[in-house]
Structure formats: structure tokens, C-alpha cells
Amino acid sequence: xxxxxxxxxxxxxxxxxxxxxxxxxxIHDKWxxxxxxxxxxxxxxxxxxxxxxxxxxxxxxxxxxxxALNKVLKDFIVRYKSMSGFYSPYVPGWDTHGLPxxxxxxxxxxxxxxxxxxxxxxxxxxxxxxxxxxxxxxxKRLGILADWDNPYVTLxxxxxxxxxxxxxxxxxxxYIYKGKKPVYxxxxxxxxxxxxxxxxxxxxxxxIYVAFSVTDGKGVLEGDEKFIIWTTTPWTxxxxxxxxxxxxxxxxxxxxAGTKYVIASELxxxxxxxxxxxxxxxxxxxxxxxxxxxxxxxxLYDRQSLVMVSDHVTAESGTGCVHTAPGHGEDDFLxxxxxxLDVLCPVDDKGNMTEEAPxxxxxxxxxxxxxxxxxxxxxxxxxxxxxxxxxxxxxxxTKKPVIFRATAQWFASIKDFREEILQAIKDTKWxxxxxxxxxxxxxxxxxxxxxxxxxxxxxxIPVFYGENGxxxxxxxxxxxVSELFREHGSNIWFEWDAKDLLPEGFTSEHSPGGTFTKxxxxxxxxxxxxxxxxxxxxEREELSRxxxxxxxxxxxxxxxxxxxxxxxxxxxxxxxxxxILSHGFVNDxxxxxxxxxxxxxxxxxxxxxxxGADIIRLWVASVDYQxxxxxxxxxxxxxxxxxxxxxxxxxxxxxxxxxxxxTQNKVAVADLAEVDKYMLVKLNNLITSAKKSYDxxxxxxxxxxxxxxxxxxxxxxxxxxxxxxxxxxxxxAQRRRAIQTVMYExxxxxxxxxxxxxxxxxxxxxxxxxxxxxxxxFLTDMPDELNVDNTETIExxxxxxxxxxxxxxxxxxxxxNEKVIGKSLTASLKLYPTEExxxxxxxxxxxxxxxxxxxxxxxxxxxxxxxxxNKFEQISVLVEAAEGETCERCWIVSPTVGENSKHETLCExxxxxxxxxxE
Numbered sequence: 001x002x003x004x005x006x007x008x009x010x011x012x013x014x015x016x017x018x019x020x021x022x023x024x025x026x027i028h029d030k031w032x033x034x035x036x037x038x039x040x041x042x043x044x045x046x047x048x049x050x051x052x053x054x055x056x057x058x059x060x061x062x063x064x065x066x067x068a069l070n071k072v073l074k075d076f077i078v079r080y081k082s083m084s085g086f087y088s089p090y091v092p093g094w095d096t097h098g099l100p101x102x103x104x105x106x107x108x109x110x111x112x113x114x115x116x117x118x119x120x121x122x123x124x125x126x127x128x129x130x131x132x133x134x135x136x137x138x139x140k141r142l143g144i145l146a147d148w149d150n151p152y153v154t155l156x157x158x159x160x161x162x163x164x165x166x167x168x169x170x171x172x173x174x175y176i177y178k179g180k181k182p183v184y185x186x187x188x189x190x191x192x193x194x195x196x197x198x199x200x201x202x203x204x205x206x207x208i209y210v211a212f213s214v215t216d217g218k219g220v221l222e223g224d225e226k227f228i229i230w231t232t233t234p235w236t237x238x239x240x241x242x243x244x245x246x247x248x249x250x251x252x253x254x255x256x257a258g259t260k261y262v263i264a265s266e267l268x269x270x271x272x273x274x275x276x277x278x279x280x281x282x283x284x285x286x287x288x289x290x291x292x293x294x295x296x297x298x299x300l301y302d303r304q305s306l307v308m309v310s311d312h313v314t315a316e317s318g319t320g321c322v323h324t325a326p327g328h329g330e331d332d333f334l335x336x337x338x339x340x341l342d343v344l345c346p347v348d349d350k351g352n353m354t355e356e357a358p359x360x361x362x363x364x365x366x367x368x369x370x371x372x373x374x375x376x377x378x379x380x381x382x383x384x385x386x387x388x389x390x391x392x393x394x395x396x397x398t399k400k401p402v403i404f405r406a407t408a409q410w411f412a413s414i415k416d417f418r419e420e421i422l423q424a425i426k427d428t429k430w431x432x433x434x435x436x437x438x439x440x441x442x443x444x445x446x447x448x449x450x451x452x453x454x455x456x457x458x459x460x461i462p463v464f465y466g467e468n469g470x471x472x473x474x475x476x477x478x479x480x481v482s483e484l485f486r487e488h489g490s491n492i493w494f495e496w497d498a499k500d501l502l503p504e505g506f507t508s509e510h511s512p513g514g515t516f517t518k519x520x521x522x523x524x525x526x527x528x529x530x531x532x533x534x535x536x537x538x539e540r541e542e543l544s545r546x547x548x549x550x551x552x553x554x555x556x557x558x559x560x561x562x563x564x565x566x567x568x569x570x571x572x573x574x575x576x577x578x579x580i581l582s583h584g585f586v587n588d589x590x591x592x593x594x595x596x597x598x599x600x601x602x603x604x605x606x607x608x609x610x611x612g613a614d615i616i617r618l619w620v621a622s623v624d625y626q627x628x629x630x631x632x633x634x635x636x637x638x639x640x641x642x643x644x645x646x647x648x649x650x651x652x653x654x655x656x657x658x659x660x661x662x663t664q665n666k667v668a669v670a671d672l673a674e675v676d677k678y679m680l681v682k683l684n685n686l687i688t689s690a691k692k693s694y695d696x697x698x699x700x701x702x703x704x705x706x707x708x709x710x711x712x713x714x715x716x717x718x719x720x721x722x723x724x725x726x727x728x729x730x731x732x733a734q735r736r737r738a739i740q741t742v743m744y745e746x747x748x749x750x751x752x753x754x755x756x757x758x759x760x761x762x763x764x765x766x767x768x769x770x771x772x773x774x775x776x777x778f779l780t781d782m783p784d785e786l787n788v789d790n791t792e793t794i795e796x797x798x799x800x801x802x803x804x805x806x807x808x809x810x811x812x813x814x815x816x817n818e819k820v821i822g823k824s825l826t827a828s829l830k831l832y833p834t835e836e837x838x839x840x841x842x843x844x845x846x847x848x849x850x851x852x853x854x855x856x857x858x859x860x861x862x863x864x865x866x867x868x869x870n871k872f873e874q875i876s877v878l879v880e881a882a883e884g885e886t887c888e889r890c891w892i893v894s895p896t897v898g899e900n901s902k903h904e905t906l907c908e909x910x911x912x913x914x915x916x917x918x919e
Contacts, residue, residue: 001914001918001919003888003889003905003906003910003914004889005918006889006913006914006917006918007727007728007889008659008726008727008728008729008731008736009727010651010652010655010656010658010726011655011658012651012654012655012657012658012768013768014650014651014654014655014764014765014768015651016647016648016651018612018614018643018644018647018761020611020612020613020614020615020760020761021608021609021610021611021612023612023760023764024141024143024608024612024613024614024760025141027760027763027764028140028141028143030763030776031763031776034775034776036145036776036778037145037146037147037148039775039776039779040082040145040778040779041087041089041542043779044082044086044087044088045087046087047085047086047087048085048086048087049086049087049088049089049544049548050081050086050087050088050548050549051088051089051537051543051544051547051548051549052074052077052078052081052088052090052547052548052549052550052551053091053532053533053536053537053543053547053549053550053576053577054074054090054091054092054093054146054152055070055093055529055550055551055552055556055560056093056094056095056152056154056529056532056560057070057094057095057135058094058095058096058098058100059094059095059096059101059128059129059131059132059135059153060100060101060104060128060131061131062134062135062138062603062605063135063138063139063603063604063605064586064594064601064603064604065586065594065602065603065604065631066553066585066586067135067139067604068142068604068616068620069583069586069620069625069629070551070552070553070583071139071142071144072142072144072616072617072620073551073581073583073620073625073697073699074090074144074551075142075143075144075145075146075617075756075759076620076621076694076699076756076757077549077551077697077756078090078145078146079145079755079756079759079778080694080756080782082145082778083752083755083756083778083780083781083782084691084694084781084782085781089147089542089543090145090146090147091146091147091150091151091152091536091540091542091543092136092139092144092146092147092148092151092152093151093152093153093154093529093532093536094128094132094135094151094152094153094154095154095525095528095529096125096128096129096132096153096154096155097124097128097154097155097457097458097459097522097525097528098397098455098457098458098525099189099191099397099398099455099457100397101124101127101128101131101457102124102455102456102457103397103398104127105120105123105124105127108127110123112456116494116495117456117494118491118494118495120456120457121456121457121491121494122491124456124457125155128155129153129155132151132153136148136151138604138605141605141608141613142604142608142613142616142617143613143614143617143759143760145759145778152532152535152536152539152540154459154525154528154529154532154535155489157485157486157487157488157489157490158486158535158539159531159532159535159536159539160459160485160486160489160490160535161482161483161485161486161535162482162531162534162535162538162539163459163523163527163528163531163534163535164459164462164478164481164482164485165478165479165482165534166527166531166534166535166567166570166571167461167462167478167523167527168462168473168475168478168479168482169570169571170412170567170570170571171473171478172475172478173417173570174413174416175412175413175416175417175570176410176411176412176413176451176473177410177411177413178408178409178410178411178463178471179408179409179411180343180406180407180408180409181330181333181343181406181409181411181448182326182327182328182329182330182332182333182343182345182404182405182406183404183405183406183407183409183450184197184198184393184402184403184404184450185349185351185402185403185404185405185407186395186398186400186402187349187350187351187364187365187400187402187403188351188395188398188400189395189397189398189455190349190350190454191453191454191455192407192409192450192452192453192454192524193395193402193450194449194450194451194524194526194563195558197395197396197397197526198393198394198395198396198402199393199394199396200391200392200393200394201391201392201394201399202389202390202391202392203389203390203391203392203394203401204387204388204389205232205233205387205388205389205390205392206232206234206369206370206373206385206386206387207230207231207232207384207385207386207387207388208230208231208232208234208373208376208382208383208384208385209228209229209230209271209274209275209319209382209383209384210228210229210230210231210237210299210323210376210381210382210383211226211227211228211261211299211380211381211383212226212227212228212229212243212296212297212298212299212305212381213225213226213296213297213299214226214227214262214294214295214296214297215295215296215297215304216294216295217294218291218293218294218295220286220290220291220294221253221262221286221291221294222260224260225253225260225261225262226259226260226261226262226296227243227261227262227263227296227307227321228261228262228263228271228319228321228383229243229318229319229321229322229323230317230318230319230323231323232388232390233328233369234368234369234372234373234376235347235353235365235366235368235369235372236323236325236328236329237299237300237323237325237372237376238300238301238346238353238356238357238358238360238372239325239326239327239328239344239345239346239347239356239357240298240305240323240324240325241303241304241305241306241324241325241326241336241341241342241344242305242306242307242308242324242326242335242336242339242341243296243305243306243307243308243321243322243323243324244307244308244309244310244312244313244321244322244324244331244332244335245288245291245292245307245308245309245310245313245320245321245322246264246288246309246310246311246313246314246315246320247287247288247289247292247309247311248287248288248289249264249265249266249287249288249313249315249320250264250265250266250285250286250287250288251263251264251265251285251286251287251288251291251320251321252264252265252268252282252283252284252285253282253283253284253285253286254268254272254280254281254282254283255280255281255282255283256277256279256280256281257277257279260283262291262321263319263320263321264315264319264320264321265282265285266315266320267315267318267319267320268280268282271319274384275383275384288309288313289309291307291309292307292308292309293306293307293308294307295307299376299379299381300359300372300375300376300379300381301358306339306341308324308335308336308338308339310322310331310334310335310338312331312334312335324336324341325344326341326342326343326344326406327343327344327345327346327347327405327406328345328347328403328404328405328406329404330404330447333406343406344356344406345405345406345407347365347403347405349407349454350364351364351365351366351403352364352365353365353368359371359375360372365403366401373385409450409451409452409521410450410451410452410461410463410519410521411448411449411450411451411452412448412449412451412527412566412570413447413448414443414446414447414448414449414566415446415447415448417569417570418443418444418446420569420573421443421565421566421569422440422443422444424565424568424569424574424575425439425440425443425565425575426440427574427575428575428577428578428579428580429578429579429580430579430580431579431580431581431582431626431697432582432626435554435557435580435582438557439557439561439562439565439580442557442558442562443562443565449524449563449566450524451523451524451527452521452522452523452524453521453522453523453524453525454521455522456494456522457522458522458523458525458528459490459522459523459527459528460490460493460494460518460519460520460521460522460523461519461521461522461523462477462478462481462482462493462519463518463519464477464498464501464502464516464517464518464519465510465516465517465518465519466508466509466510466511466516467510467511467512467513467515467516468510468511470510471519472508472510472516476503476506477502477503477506480501480502480503481493481501484501493518498516498517498518499514499515499516501518502516524563526559526560526562526563527563527567529560529563529564530560530562530563530564530566530567531567532564533545533546533547533564533567533568533576534567534568534571537576545568545572545576546568546574546575546576546577546578547576547577547578548577548578548579549577549578549579549580549581550564550576550577550579550580550581551580551581551582551583552582552583553582553583553584553585554582554583554584554585555585556582557582561580561582564576564577581697582626583625583626583629584625584626584627584628584629585628585629586628586629586630586631587628587629587630587631588600588602588630588631588632589630589631589632589633589634589635590630590632591628591630602631602632602633604616607636611636611640612760613760614643614758614759614760614761615636615639615640615643617757617758617759618639618642618643618703618757618758619631619635619636619639620699621699621700621702621703621757622639622642622699622700622703622704623700624700625699625700642703642707643758643761645707645710645711645715646706646707646710646754646758646761647761648715649710649714649715649719649750650747650750650751650761650765652715652719653719653743653746653747653750654747654765654768654769656722656726656740656743657740657743657744657747657769657770658770659731660737660740660743660744660770661770661771662741662744662770662771663771665732665737665740665741666737666741666744667734667737667738667741669786669787669788669789670789671734671738672738672741672742673735673738673845674794674797674798674844675718675721675798675850676738676739676741676742677788677794678794678795678797678798679713679718679742679746680742680745680786680788681788681791681794681795682709682713682795683709683742683745683746683749683786684785684786684788684791686705686706686709686749686750686753687749687753687782687783687784687785688785689701689705690702690705690706690753691782693705694756699757702753702757703757706750706753706754709750710750714746717802717805718742720852721849721850721852722739722743724849724852724890725739725849726739726740727890728889728890728909728910728913729913730913730916730917731917744769744770745786747765747769748769748772748783749783751765751766751769751777752777752780752781752782752783753782753783755777755778759778762777763776763777763778765777797840797843800837800840801840801841801844801850803874804833804837804840804841804874804875805850805851807870807872807873807874807875807877808829808831808851808875808877809851810870810872811829811870811872811877811879812824812827812851812853812879814870814879815827815879820879820880820881821879821881824851824852824853825852825853825854825882825886825891825892825893826854826881826882826886826893827853827854827855827879827880827881827882828853828854828855828856828879828880828881828882828883828893829847829848829851829853829855829856829857829877829878829879829880830857830859830860830869830877830878830880831847831856831857831858831859831875831876831877831878832858832859832860832861832862832863832864832865832869832875832876832877832878833858833861833862833874833875833876834862834874834875835861835862836874837862837874837875838858838861841858842858853882854882854884854892854893854894855882855883855893859878862875862876865878866878882894883895884896884897885897885898885905887905887906887907887910888905888906889905889906889907889910889914890907890909890910892907894907894908896908896909899911902915903915
């Protein structure tokens with residue numbers, strides 16, 4: 001007889017190697033065949049809903065790791081909610097308008113100037129939808145559960161129709177107006193930009209100190225003084241119309257070599273050092289308020305520069321006298337408006353100086369810095385020129401510097417409903433908590449949102465103009481345009497005449513002759529995506545507003561979180577979301593930003609091909625995503641190692657359940673051994689803590705808890721001690737079936753718990769579990785805790801034992817190092833416990849199995865231990881080589897080996913099993 005044939009060794013088709021790059025597509029085929037998204041939706045319909053509203057990624061280019069981080073986090077939440085009592089439909093979206101798509105077509109040699117606007121827009125739409133399809137497949141490969149066949153797309157007719165309604169409702173409430181004021185202007189894009197489209201990079205700029213001669217001191221100054229201003233934008237000097245001071249600040253008249261200068265008193269020494277004054281004397285001081293309406297002369301032109309007072313002036317830098325050009329700065333504009341100054345902007349759409357800047361017309365603004373500075377020097381107004389490197393706003397698309405430039409634009413007046421927005425922020429749940437402060441501070445001082453763009457590819461601003469130039473926005477025209485867009489799409493705005501876009505028979509006092517024109521600007525793309533609460537949450541039957549959660553990167557506090565909040569509060573008076581969860585950026589392994597120039601970009605597609613999507617998913621679940629995170633090949637290898645431990649645990653559990661049928665072989669909890677109950681208590685703890693962590697979006701804690709359970713409670717203890725029973729005992733032995741019962745409960749619960757994270761692996765495990773219900777783990781719910789009596793008593797007792805066991809294992813390791821024993825089964829233990837520990841050990845059966853040795857006895861009291869014993873706080877352990885021979889079947893060393901004449905190489909226990917069950 002081959003004794004190995006009498007052993008119940010693990011048997012499973014679940015492979016040890018994940019081979020995820022090849023196996024995951026097969027799981028996708030299964031999901032497609034099942035129509036898994038639809039099945040999950042049908043199963044959970046009627047439950048309370050949990051709506052995670054997807055922020056739309058931009059439809060351009062392959063996915064980067066930031067996309068992967070974002071979508072995988074969302075998938076964790078949606079999958080978990082669908083398995084924990086909620087109906088959680090997930091509609092993915094795409095942002096499809098904007099400059100980058102126009103630029104992409106230009107690079108593809110599309111000759112925009114040779115086609116109509118409508119024809120060019122059709123090319124843009126075609127390109128955007130192609131990019132969308134590519135990104136959709138990449139997202140699907142990551143295992144994202146979503147309604148991929150019915151995404152929301154900002155260029156869809158229905159979406160655009162709802163966006164027009166949002167605009168119309170805001171206009172109806174008086175929040176929309178057209179005005180000329182400075183906005184971020186990108187000469188490289190030839191368009192206005194929103195704050196969310198600005199990023200900051202270092203730029204080298206000229207730093208100049210310029211003198212403005214007083215022409216009318218208003219009785220406060222004598223008239224021969226000069227105000228000194230400081231600026232890093234010499235090109236704005238031709239637009240100067242004033243000088244701003246702070247009313248409460250003290251200003252000094254400083255005498256320097258026969259010339260008198262006016263600057264803030266507390267900056268005198270700083271300025272003296274900068275301008276290298278050898279001898280200077282403060283001749284008099286005066287409050288800023290007293291200098292209001294003093295008149296100075298522009299240093300280059302024959303016009304006045306009015307002295308004004310404003311709270312935006314500080315003494316942090318410069319001179320305390322602020323160069324004011326109302327056409328080129330927000331604060332400048334506001335103070336100029338109070339003093340009725342013109343809004344002079346001598347720079348055109350392309351960034352070139354106009355005829356309103358005599359002597360510099362035609363020069364690109366940045367190139368005008370040098371001749372303007374030279375002219376200031378020529379007329380004796382330049383006091384100092386140097387160059388500094390400072391953080392400066394750039395167009396986030398073209399990466400080129402932007403300027404503040406006054407143009408006629410459409411604005412949403414945030415200040416008109418700002419208090420409602422601030423209240424909505426307070427009513428929202430923020431994770432992390434600092435998100436509330438961040439967005440609150442962005443809104444509290446915000447005045448207006450520039451919503452118009454001078455581009456072709458976007459949703460047109462639905463405004464008509466009468467013959468007298470007055471804008472026409474009425475509920476009637478908005479409703480009509482909205483319905484036209486729903487039926488035909490927004491391209492008709494550029495294809496049809498104005499009269500055909502107006503309601504039939506429409507008349508207006510602004511056009512007695514019945515002639516109308518239409519606005520040519522489009523809406524800011526943030527208005528597009530910011531309208532999704534109306535165009536998606538309200539439009540889609542399965543969704544609802546407000547959403548339970550918006551989840552995006554931390555850059556969206558000034559982007560989508562912000563624009564969505566503004567439009568939603570304007571329209572409904574409430575936030576479009578109940579909660580905000582934000583994540584950081586993905587950097588390389590050294591914490592550096594990924595960029596092509598550094599060559600440190602890691603692409604999700606390549607990781608999927610090398611490691612598999614579940615490794616990306618496990619990486620996402622293991623990092624502190626609320627801060628910036630790191631990814632590298634080394635980090636992914638570590639993640640893969642953690643994955644292997646989890647996978648091997650599943651394989652061991654499955655392998656030992658091949659002959660188990662839960663309907664026939666299950667042992668009642670009450671009939672389980674105490675150690676088995678202990679494992680169910682630990683399983684219950686895992687279930688409780690994992691579900692709590694999921695609820696708190698703490699996926700790293702879920703991963704950590706699962707990993708520890710697999711490696712500590714299972715692999716290092718229970719599965720280790722179980723082998724002796726599982727392999728050696730007869731198939732239907734009560735003890736064996738008890739352990740299998742625990743293992744069955746464990747593998748079923750564990751598969752469900754990791755399913756939201758390791759979605760491919762969990763659904764690969766599921767059909768290998770004997771007699772489970774459901775075609776997929778995702779058509780089941782999260783596990784409930786099992787009912788175990790005396791939980792606290794059992795856990796306390798066995799946690800104490802585990803501490804003792806750790807000491808015993810250290811003693812065995814020492815004996816192994818000293819060559820006293822080889823494997824632990826060659827050891828015999830003599831234990832010398834304290835009284836308390838003796839009581840614990842005496843209550844346990846089969847001590848040798850719990851320590852995985854051949855023999856273990858309580859040999860005496862703690863204080864009786866020989867000097868050669870390993871001493872610990874609760875126990876002393878003497879490790880000796882076990883006496884006897886090694887059993888050929890169970891590998892235990894026993895004196896009973898050889899006592900059975902028929903089975904001489906077996907121990908007494910194995911001989912009995914073989915004779916009673918296999919002969």
C-alpha cells in the first residue's frame with residue numbers, strides 16, 4: 001500500500017500563479033456574458049440608493065496613473081455599496097469640449113480656416129468620441145463596474161439642452177451679465193480662462209521702480225514730490241491711470257540728493273537699500289487718506305495718474321504705492337471703478353500692444369517690456385531695473401504665460417449668491433476635513449466667474465442681440481434653444497440664422513425691424529461639466545440629486561467641485577453633493593511629478609500588461625490616497641508580493657475543501673472545538689473592521705486587515721495546525737469536518753470582503769468554492785458576522801495562548817539554530833509555565849498539534865525550569881530532540897512507530913486510521 005494515497009492532500013483547479021494579464025480578460029468575457037452591471041442593478045433595485053457621481057475626465061489621450069487612481073477608488077465604493085444593502089448605479093462621464101481638442105486637430109493638419117465653424121466642430125466631435133472610445137476600453141480593462149454602454153458625454157444633445165437650462169435659470173435670477181473687466185487672458189489660446197485653467201510656473205520678469213511726478217499736491221504735498229511704484233510687468237505702464245495707497249498707512253516724504261519721494265514709512269529702509277540711497281531724510285509723514293485725489297503725471301504720456309486709496313494695498317513688498325492699470329488687474333479694476341477711471345486695455349487678443357499704447361503698438365506684450373523700460377530710463381523715470389524669478393500664472397493647456405486683460409465677457413455673479421454657497425459648503429461632509437476650509441476660502445472672496453470663451457468647440461452662449469445691441473435672454477428664448485439643442489444638437493447655433501433659432505413670431509423692443517444677431521462666444525468648459533448635476537443626476541431616471549458623493553483629485557476644489565457647487569446653488573439653492581472625497585496626485589517612486597521630459601511616466605496600460613489590473617487595484621487600496629502617492633516598479637513588485645500571499649491563502653483554503661459539501665458536512669458552531677470558534681471570532685473581527693473601513697473609505701485599512709488575517713491568524717497559525725488533521729484524519733472525521741467548516745466560512749467571507757478591491761481575483765475564486773450560490777461574487781452581499789457564544793472569553797483566552805505560542809516558536813527557532821532539532825516535528829517540548837499559564841495550557845487538548853511538535857508536556861513549575869530552558873515572562877521552554885522514529889504517513893516522531901507489525905513504519909494513530917478506513 002502507498003501510504004501517500006491514504007492522505008487527503010489539497011486538491012483544487014485554482015492555479016497558484018495569478019497570470020493576471022492573461023486571465024483577467026477571460027473574467028471580463030464572463031462579466032460581458034453575464035451583463036454583470038445590469039445584473040447587479042436588477043438585484044439591488046428597490047434598496048436605498050447611494051449615488052457616486054462621476055466627474056468627467058477629458059476625452060483626450062491615453063489614461064495616466066491619476067485616472068487609474070481616481071476610477072479605481074470610485075469602483076471600490078460602488079462595488080462595496082452594491083454588496084452592502086444599496087442600489088448604487090454608476091454612470092461614467094466624459095468632458096468633450098475645449099481647446100485641447102482644437103489643438104489636437106491642428107496638429108493633425110486639419111485646416112480650420114478653410115472650413116465653416118460648424119464643419120470644424122463636427123471634426124472636433126468625431127475626434128472627441130474616438131478618444132472617448134479608447135479611454136472607455138482602458139477603464140474597462142481596469143475592471144471598473146459601470147454603465148459603459150450609456151455614459152454621459154458633454155457633447156450629447158440632451159446634455160447640452162440641460163446645460164442651456166442651467167444658464168437660463170441663472171440668467172432668470174439675474175446672476176448672468178456681460179461686462180468689461182480684467183480676466184485671465186491667454187494670448188496663446190486667444191481666449192479668456194477661468195481660475196481652474198491656471199497653473200503656476202516660475203518666470204523671469206523685469207522688476208522696476210518708477211517715479212511719477214506730482215502735478216497737484218492738493219495742499220498736502222508741495223507739488224515737487226515723486227511717488228515711487230514697483231512692478232514686475234513693465235508692459236502695463238502704458239495702461240496706468242492711477243496710484244493706489246492704503247488710507248490708514250503712514251507715508252513719508254523722503255529727501256534724497258535734492259529730490260523728494262513719497263513711499264510708505266515702514267518701507268523707507270527697504271526701498272533705500274534697493275535704490276542704494278547713500279543719504280536720505282524723512283522730511284514729513286502723512287496718512288494715506290490725506291493724499292487721496294493728489295494728481296501725478298504719467299511718466300510716458302501727457303495724462304494724469306490719480307492717487308486713490310484702497311484696502312488691497314499692503315506693506316509686504318514694493319513701496320506701498322501701487323501702480324494701477326484698471327484694464328490689467330482685478331484690484332486695479334475695482335478701485336478704478338470707484339474713482340470712475342476708464343478701463344484702458346492697450347493689448348489685443350493675440351497679446352500685441354495696440355495704438356492705445358503710443359510708441360509700442362504692434363509689439364507682443366512681453367517683448368514690449370524692454371523698449372518701455374528703456375523709454376522710462378530715457379525720460380528719467382526709471383529708478384532701478386533688475387530681473388527676478390517668481391511664480392507666474394500660465395495657461396494649463398498651452399503652458400504659456402497668461403495676462404490680466406479687460407475684455408467684454410459674460411460673467412456669473414458669484415457674489416450675488418455667495419452666502420448660500422458658503423452655507424452649502426458647511427452642510428457638506430468633507431473627507432479629508434481640510435477640503436471644507438479650502439473651498440470655503442476660495443469662495444468667500446470670489447466676485448464673478450468669467451464663463452465666456454472665444455473659441456469654436458464648446459456649447460454656445462444662448463444670447464441674441466437686438467438691433468440696438470442689447471442682449472436678449474428670456475425664459476422663452478432659453479426654453480426654445482434648449483429644445484432645439486435636444487433635437488438637433490448645438491451645431492445648429494453655427495449653421496442657422498438667428499431668426500431660425502428664435503421662437504416663431506418672436507418680437508423684441510430691442511429690434512423693431514425684426515433683425516437679430518447671436519452671440520459667438522462659447523461657455524467655459526467648467527460650466528459644461530459643472531452642469532452635470534442637472535444634465536445627468538436630474539436627467540437620468542436611475543440617478544438623483546444631490547449625489548451622495550463626488551470623488552476627484554484635490555485640483556478639483558478649484559475645478560469641478562467649485563463649478564458644480566456654483567451652478568447647483570444658483571439653480572436649486574443647495575449643493576449637488578452630500579459629501580466630497582478628494583485624493584492626491586500620483587508621483588514617481590522618488591516623489592517627483594511624472595513628466596515626459598524626466599522620462600518617469602508610468603502608464604496604467606503597461607502595468608496591466610506586465611502585472612495585471614488587480615495589482616493596480618491593490619496598489620490603490622494600499623496607499624494613503626488622500627495625500628500625494630508614489631508608484632514605481634519597485635513599489636509594484638512589493639504590491640505583487642502582498643497579492644501572492646492573499647492568493648496563496650485562497651488556494652490553500654480551496655484545496656482543502658475539495659471534498660466538503662456545506663449542506664452535508666457542516667458542523668454546527670456549538671459543536672466546534674474552541675480553537676475553531678476562536679478563528680470564527682477572528683473572522684468576525686475582520687468582517688466588522690473591514691466593513692467599517694469601507695464605510696469610512698479607508699481602503700488601506702481593509703487591505704492591511706485582510707493581509708494580517710491571511711498571514712498571522714491563518715497561515716502562521718490555524719492553517720498550519722490544521723494540516724495535521726486535514727491531511728491525516730479520515731475524510732469524515734468530526735475534527736476534520738469542523739476545520740473544513742471554519743475554512744469554508746472563511747474563504748466565502750474573505751472572497752466577498754476583497755471583492756471590491758481584487759475584483760478579478762475574487763470572481764476567479766468564487767466558482768471554485770464548493771456549492772456557492774450566484775454566478776458571480778458581485779451578485780451576493782457582504783458577509784455577516786457568525787453567531788459565536790462567549791466570544792469575549794474565547795478571544796481573551798486564545799489571544800493569551802497566542803502570546804505563549806509566540807514564545808514557544810522563539811524557543812524552537814533557537815533550538816534549530818543550535819542544531820538541537822531540524823524541523824519542528826522533530827522536537828519534544830518540556831514546558832514550565834507560571835501558575836496562571838499552567839491553568840491555560842492544561843485546559844487545551846493536543847498541545848503538540850498546537851505547537852506543531854511531536855510531543856509537548858507540562859514538566860513542572862516556572863521556577864523549576866532547568867538553566868538550559870528558554871526563559872520568557874510567562875513560560876520557560878526546554879526543547880529536546882523527540883524520541884522514537886518518524887512516521888512515514890504523518891511525519892511525527894513517536895516511540896509507537898514499529899509497534900504495529902503490519903504497518904511497521906507508521907505511528908499508532910496512523911496505523912489505526914489505515915486499518916479502519918483504507919483496508
